[in-house]
Amino acid sequence: MTSTYIGVSVERDDVAFLIGSACYVADIDREGQLYARIVRSPVAHARILGVDVTEALDQPGVVAVITAADVPDTRIPIRLPMAETQYTHLFLQPPLARDVVRYVGEPIAVVVASDPYLAEDAAELVDVDLDELDVVGDVLSAASEGTPILHASAGTNIVTTVPLSHGDVAAAFARADVVIRDRLRMHRHTAVPMETRGLLAEVDPGTGVLTLWGAAKVKHFTRRALSDMLGIGPERIRLVENHVGGGFGVRGEPYPEDFLVAFLALRLGRPIKWIEDRAEHFVATNHAREQEHDLEIAATADGRLLAFRDRAWCDQGAYVRSQGILPALLPALHLPGPYRWEAFSVEANGVLTNRTPVGTYRGPGMTEATFVRERLLDRLAHELQLDPAELRRRNLIGPGDLPHNFEPTSITYESGDFPAGFEHLLDHVGYDGLRKQREELRASGEHAGIGFAAYTEIGAIGPFEEARIVPSPDGRFVAHVGVASLGQGVETVLAQIAAEKLGTSVDAVSIDHHDTQELADGFGAFASRSTTLAGNAVALAAEDLRAKAAARLDVPVEEVDFIQGQARSRSGRQVPLAELGEGRGRFDKPHPSFSFGAALSLVTIDSGTGQVRVLRHVVLHDVGRAVNPELLHRQLAGAASQGIGAALLEELLYDEYGQPQSTIMSDYRMPTVEELPDIEVIVEERPTTTNPLGVKGGGESGMVGTPAAIANAVADALGSKGARVWRLPLTPDRIRELLRHN
Structure with missing residues (x-):
């Protein structure tokens, strides 16, 4: 029997979401867990003169209060090499504000208590002495002379300038019959998934392994980032993805809270839980989009496009987060669109303002x-x-x-x-x-x-994804992948690809994307990449099983068929796939x-x-x-x-x-x-x-x-x-x- 699943609208299994049995990070509890509450800046720009935690520490149920003085002087790294420059390290965000706060909502301290409500009440008692500074409120003023500099060591509010050019722009404009100019503005908004962010961290006292529940999107990168920031080997960090109530680009990036919850679990030796409330979400989770463009287009009288020039100011917020310069780079790459242009020039400036940092949103x-x-x-x-x-x-x-x-x-x-x-x-x-x-x-x-x-x-977007397929004696298969499920139905799609390539029923395939311990590496779910990268990796893992079967049966690969958990040659000889070990696949896509x-x-x-x-x-x-x-x-x-x-x-x-x-x-x-x-x-x-x-x-x-x-x-x-x-x-x-x- 040859199954045909690619191109078929197999219904995804949403029962857990529909009947309320899905397990989100907020649903998980560990014995002896404590609750974290973040103390956030109430102002957009100020020097920190002092943080007094005495009264908060005196409250019943409060176990600890930490400030920047208690944590390593580390920064949240950038995720993609294409999004880094030699200067971006000057604008990276520390987990807790050090000396200066730069946006409303920036973390200043963390209160840990035996109850989430006690933690919230105690957080109100942390006394932060702030000397307010002038505010850089919009991208145009941020790039102007004489504007306050958010990061003194950088000496500028310009994170990057992305230049892009093609052809002879001046010549094309000189030949134009008509030129249209305008300043256009895309506003600031964000994803607002139904489920806010959350984390639960616990250290296994026997193995020393730190497990974090609540991972999403880019689990393996977050593990590497935490390894560097915490100073422990990646083999001691395990990230687990639960059900996720929406992502859209803002869920799963490394944020200050990822470090803080993990750090506290290591420091206190007890499970630490943090769940973001909606008000926090609006000031702490990545914003997106805010940009202004001075654009002009040159064309002929009969409507043939010749060239365009664009100068853009792209708001990055108060820090460069793990998306690096993507807020400026991506619009530059997309301005030509699907049209023939003789020439164009783009100057896209990533600019800092005293607002919540900007990331990627769908x-x-x-x-x-x-x-x-x-x-x-x-x-x-x-x-x-x-x-x-x-x-x-x-x-x-x-x-x-x-x-x-x-x-x-x-x-x-x-x-x-x-x-x-x-x-x-x-x-x-x-x-x-x-x-x-x-x-x-x-x-x-x-x-x-x-x-x-x-x-x-x-x-x-690459650079690669890996997959491994593990057959079992009962004819079932588990495909382990490094991408994530954020509501897009990736489990169903990858199971269809695996079932097609393995000659089995889609019901016989399980997709495991939950645990960093099950696959050495992965780049996650973003930029419409899961089906292309992980799907091809799954297909290659199935072909690896076919090659192993061919070697066992001593026949050419093209003579091996998969039928109900068996590999069969044209002569009728067969071998159970479960005897062949696992199939591994890696799909590389550099561009x-x-x-x-x-x-x-x-x-x-x-x-x-x-x-x-x-x-x-x-x-x-x-x-x-x-x-x-x-x-x-x-x-x-x-x-x-x-x-x-x-x-x-x-x-x-x-x-x-x-x-x-x-x-x-x-x-x-x-x-x-x-x-x-x-x-x-x-x-x-x-x-x-x-x-x-x-x-x-x-x-x-x-x-x-x-x-x-x-x-x-x-x-x-x-x-x-x-x-x-x-x-x-x-x-x-x-x-x-x-x-x-x-």
């Missing part, structure tokens, strides 16, 4: 770049009196030009058919009919508009891949309230090859839902003193079913030759184009006033302001 960099580029392309189309769809048609890179590289950059588009994908989107929505619907809505007195976005998404996507939105605006209503929203993405089409549909629809929230509702606001204004859910508005349409998803399959399975990333694309498409639809609905749509989110008060503008 579609990082690509979402921001798509918004600014696609918004300005719509303005160009209006200037040239071209339909926005036609402008894009005339400039998309064709399949005959792939692979396409913008020399001398590292941006290479390997495969796909961008024009065909865009036409697929237009055909799906019935574009002529949609335009007619828009005119009918306008005729009835509605402000109605259509918006597009086309974009590229970087994914399948990431770009894939194509597009989005379209139809909106109306209530002129009285300023409320934007999304009537129809469609996302299309080239996934290479769909292992599980239904899960991909859900991933794309979920990401688009977050994109709608980002476009219309969600924003992390600060006042002039660096005080956050969005620390409870009523202030940080998230989309509900009231604001969300039935999102339509188009999964395109154009297999790539860069990996054996032919798959591309697909987890982020629904987010990438959605804010841009909605912004363009709103601008279209506003008519002549739409040119002033330059920032997000498009909240009702901002829409009313646009409607009032003459």
Whole structure:
């Protein structure tokens, strides 16, 4: 029997989540555990004159209070080599503030008590003497002369400047018939997963092994980081991933709390538990996106794109966290998008401000770049009196030009058919009919508009993933992988790949991604990489078993079939796979891949309230090859839902003193079913030759184009006033302001 699972919509097993039996880190308790509470800075920028813990220590149930003086002078490292520079070490964050606090929410001390409520009460009694300093409140002022410097040893608030260029920009602009310029702003927001962060750490008194429950996303890197920061061997650290209630990029990165909880467990010799509350989440967990771009585009009179120039200021917050310079690097890499450009130049500046540090949130960099580029392309189309769809048609890179590289950059588009994908989107929505619907809505007195976005998404980031498959005598298999499950259904998809390659039922395969002790190394779940990297590693592990079976049966590899836990040759000889040991696979991918996507939105605006209503929203993405089409549909629809929230509702606001204004859910508005349409998803399959399975990333694309498409639809609905749509989110008060503008 040959199983066929790749390309089949196998339903994922969500029973534990649905019936409430999932085991999150908050559900785990260990005998004798203590509870940690973080004392956080109440101000955005100040010198620490003193921290008095005496009164807190005197409280019943309080076991310990630690400050920076009690912990090693260490820093949270950067995760990816591509995200480091020779200067980034100057901006890294210590686990507890040393001498200066730089954002509201920065950890200053930790209280440990026998009860979480006692710890919280005692934390209020830690007396922190602060001498407040001037606040650097936004990216533009941060980069200006005379602005206070957040890190004196660095002497600057500029973390990095990412230069990117292609062709002769000056010559291209000199030949242009039209040049469109604007300053565009993507606002600060964040992921807000249903489950906040949490950790439970315990030291085994017999082995000395430190176990941390609550790991997610990048377990093996966090283990290495903790090993360096704590000064103990990685073999003494074990990270365990439980059920995770959402990730979206912000869960699982090493944070100050990861070190602090582990340090306290080692120091006190008792289990330490910390669970982040929602108010903490809004000031302590990574923020994302805040950027300003000065962008100009040069084109011919017939709508041929020639060149663009962009100067960007990308807010990194008060420190460089484990994502390094990615907040500036990723938008630079995505600004060209899927279009033919003769030339371009980009200067993306990573800038420090007295705000919560910035990291990656679903579609990082690509979402921001798509918004600014696609918004300005719509303005160009209006200037040239071209339909926005036609402008894009005339400039998309064709399949005959792939692979396409913008020399001398590292941006290479390997495969796909961008024009065909865009036409697929237009055909799906019935574009002529949609335009007619828009005119009918306008005729009835509605402000109605259509918006597009086309974009590229970087994914399948390496450098490698490993897998090992362990057969058992009963015909079952366990595949151990280094990626993580954050709600994307990775267990189901990898089980499908394993079942296909092993000739067994998907029910006979278990995917183990929970424990760093079960696999030597892994790079985790981020950048739409799990299926491409781990999926191919699983397939190679199955082929390793096939090679072992061929050697045992003394036949060529191609003559070995897997049937119900047996390896069988064409002559009928067979051997149980359980006798062959385990199969190991490693898939190396030194270069990431770009894939194509597009989005379209139809909106109306209530002129009285300023409320934007999304009537129809469609996302299309080239996934290479769909292992599980239904899960991909859900991933794309979920990401688009977050994109709608980002476009219309969600924003992390600060006042002039660096005080956050969005620390409870009523202030940080998230989309509900009231604001969300039935999102339509188009999964395109154009297999790539860069990996054996032919798959591309697909987890982020629904987010990438959605804010841009909605912004363009709103601008279209506003008519002549739409040119002033330059920032997000498009909240009702901002829409009313646009409607009032003459």
